Amino acid sequence: MLALNTSRAPFDDPKLRQAMQYAVDKEAQVTANGGPALNDVATAYLPPSLTGGRGATPVHGGPATGDVKKAEKLIAEAGEADGFDTTITVSTGDKTRAEALQQSLARVGIRLRIETVDPSVYYDTIGDTANAPDMAISGWCPDYPSAATFLPFVFDGRTIKPKGNQGNVSQFRDKAVERRMDEIAAMSDASAANKAWTVLDREIQRTSPAVPLLWERKPLLVGDNIAGAFGHPSWTGQFDFAVIGLKDPSRSKG
Incomplete structure (x- = not known):
């Protein structure tokens, strides 16, 4: 997902965060991250596999390529009709994705x-809240x-730390x-909890503290003597x- 820093401008403004939901071209993100064989467009935060196979209905619907008019309208309502400047930090391996994002955001100003930054320091960098x-x-x-291990880790404000803030x-x-x-x-009924x-x-x-981008798939290969994979x-x-x-x-030589 694309995390938006809600602690300061510009993304302390809910209108601009909502505009981002429409400004991002998610199909371009799929392409930049290896194509449709490896990714599905994410329409919510929770992967459907955590909620009984049915993901949350998207609040900010529209085409996966984005909705320029809706984004521009929200940006104008936020008082930024001429557009605005912003920054993103990515690891070197995600530069292509950042460039795809840059192109899609340019459409709305x-x-x-x-x-x-080097991948070895990426999470330290984005986890320095100041x-x-x-x-x-x-x-x-x-x-x-379980969704209990997902939404709280990503969106519970009580988990924020000044340094090493990785959730x-x-x-x-x-x-x-x-x-x-x-x-x-605290719910004991797993089905009811999933719905909740x-x-x-x-x-x-x-x-809109973040923009859902992709649900990734991982291609993995195993030998012909492996069972249960x-x-x-x-x-x-x-x-x-x-x-x-x-x-x-008996075929194992290890």
Whole structure:
């Protein structure tokens, strides 16, 4: 997702954050990140695999290529009819994605300056809340297949740290959202909790602390003597090593 720094201008303005939902060309992000074989356009924050196969209905709908007129209207309503300047920090490996974003935002008068850093210091850089950029490409893979390990990590304002802030990169704080997170976490009915997390996803979308970009897939190869290997939908397609074994252990030379 594209995290928007809500702690200061320009993205302390909800109108400009909402404008970003329409300004971004997500199809261009798919192309820049390896194509449709590796990515689906994200329409919500929660991956559908965490909510019983049904993702939240997008609040800010429209074509995946963006809606220039809607974006321009919201930008004008925010008092920035001539556009505005903003920054993004990405790791060197994501420069192509940042350039695709730069091109799509230019359509609505947003002038994006790209800063690249080595991957080894990327999360330290965007996690320094006092010096964090306006935007950063971020994401999260849940610890286990539950939305309880996703939305709170990414959007709970109580988790924000001055340094090493690797979860809530948007620095999003909303007391009502935090209370609802606590209520859902206390639910004992998993099905009811899944539905509640999906509803909360939509509530957070309305305030737009981040732009959902992609749901990634990971192509993985295994040998012909491997049994039980499959791409687990809750861990971005990674193998579940707890169930992997050998079809014929005698063939193993390890």
